[in-house]
Amino acid sequence: MIRVMILEDDPMVRDINSKFICKINGFQLCAEAGNLKDGMELLIKHKPDLLLLDVFFPKGTGLEFLKWIRKEEIKCDAILITAESALEAIQEAFRYGAVDYLVKPFTFQRFKEALNQYRSRYDKFSGITTASQQTIDEYILIKQEISKEEEDIVKGLNYHTYSQIWDYIIENKKEPFTAEELSENIGMARVTVRRYLEHMLKEGKLELELEYGKIGRPCHKYKRVLNF
Incomplete structure (x- = not known):
């Protein structure tokens, strides 16, 4: 023990x-x-x-x-x-x-x-x-695996957290989705989820759709790019 x-x-x-x-x-x-x-x-x-x-x-x-x-x-x-x-x-x-x-x-x-x-x-x-x-x-x-984690921390992103979010996106058939929905389903802070989603947008793995309502700001919805 x-x-x-x-x-x-x-x-x-x-x-x-x-x-x-x-x-x-x-x-x-x-x-x-x-x-x-x-x-x-x-x-x-x-x-x-x-x-x-x-x-x-x-x-x-x-x-x-x-x-x-x-x-x-x-x-x-x-x-x-x-x-x-x-x-x-x-x-x-x-x-x-x-x-x-x-x-x-x-x-x-x-x-x-x-x-x-x-x-x-x-x-x-x-x-x-x-x-x-x-x-x-x-x-x-x-x-060496620990050093990889150190590198992830320096970038401000953690490899395991990234993988957890991405695996859920791949398995989830409901598209498009919001950061709030993803945060609730995987039990992770919304601000954390949004940071990783923004990074995935830059990588070209996700697309952003803006859904306009009658009042307030447009709702940000994400959708996985099919070739990823």
């Missing part, structure tokens, strides 16, 4: 993440903290395998906390879960050993994939003292 600690100053986000953890097999929540001082004490006390770490705190940052972990040579991996999407922060997080970086808001599916990917690597190295070239190569492959 992989023991997880959450370090997040927002009680609502802590509660959501803790419930997410309970839904994923192989993980157990061992501690929660809302500030960096308590986080240091609980990390030393509970010795978690994995830390879910926010960046923004009233006093200090999660990146400073991550540096402290490395300086103290504490054996704990970290996944950053934050609203911070600046390239410099992302690069610094990976530089200090973060195994993944999730930008809020994110879906449960993306959260689950991050933890399952971590578990695959964790299980691969459990109980061994030396590693074969094949094992190392498999570890590198996981790191």
Whole structure:
């Protein structure tokens, strides 16, 4: 069982993440903290395998906390879960050993994939003292997948979120559709859905239709281009 600690100053986000953890097999929540001082004490006390770490705190940052972990040579991996999407922060997080970086808001599916990917690597190295070239190569492959996610974050779009929206559009027979309808059906924020739809428009995968009513602005409806 992989023991997880959450370090997040927002009680609502802590509660959501803790419930997410309970839904994923192989993980157990061992501690929660809302500030960096308590986080240091609980990390030393509970010795978690994995830390879910926010960046923004009233006093200090999660990146400073991550540096402290490395300086103290504490054996704990970290996944950053934050609203911070600046390239410099992302690069610094990976530089200090973060195994993944999730930008809020994110879906449960993306959260689950991050933890399952971590578990695959964790299980691969459990109980061994030396590693074969094949094992190392498999570890590198996981790191390459993480780098792909980093690239997606830099662009402001997440590959898995994009795929989730596009897969639904392909499977959905009802056309045309609005961002509001899509948002409601897949359980994702409307502003997030609209951002991905606009990107798909630029790619030429979607067409935009304006439906004019008697009052107010025209309704934006999207339709998939048939050759995609």
